[in-house]
């Protein structure tokens with residue numbers, strides 16, 4: 464055993480929660496140390512650094528996170544009387560979240576007078592479940608033309624998966640969108656593709672890596688053949704036997 468791990472959660476913006484998790488881990492470690500003499504070499508409060516889904520940059524300040532964690536470790540080790548273990552962090556989304564941008568093509572538009580205007584896109588809750596699942600708030604930018612000077616409109620970006628809850632961005636402020644326009648949604652690198660599904664038997668999108676002016680396909684768009692790949696179409700022997708019995712019976716009638 465090298466130490467203690469917990470998972471305080473993902474998307475934690477309050478460093479005091481990390482400190483409290485370390486307090487709990489070290490209290491437990493203190494008891495084990497007292498009884499069995501085990502000194503932890505590492506402590507892992509779990510999760511990484513919270514980052515804003517809407518790319519606003521309102522992320523957890525890493526220095527505040529580190530200060531709070533270090534102080535909690537120092538305090539606990541003094542209290543339970545063992546040397547400071549290493550602090551391990553598990554950042555996932557803070558690294559990969561900003562690395563991914565989801566691109567959607569705009570489809571139709573529907574205005575419900577006095578309520579809202581929907582703009583549909585060719586994706587939604589199957590490639591990004593987070594808005595529908597827990598209210599994650601993303602932003603979008605028009606990506607295929609420069610709308611400088613155009614007035615902004617408030618629209619709801621709706622997905623294509625045929626569910627009333629399939630809303631990608633509620634009340635987005637965007638220039639007038641036309642069918643075929645491209646919307647770019649930043650911060651889509653984390654927990655989007657990893658949690659994507661074939662909801663309503665829809666194929667998942669392709670992934671392109673872009674670096675230094677070059678673009679390369681790293682995951683092709685799924686096909687309907689992919690979706691049927693695991694289906695077993697062959698008729699089992701027992702069913703064939705039943706079919707033969709049935710046709711023999713029909714013949715004798």
Ligand SMILES: Cc1ncc(COP(=O)(O)O)c(C=O)c1O
Nearest residue numbers: 470473474510511553554555556
């Ligand atoms: C045990 C564990 N460590 C790390 C992470 C990643 O955390 P984050 O999304 O904050 O980067 C997760 C995600 O839930 C997790 O369960």
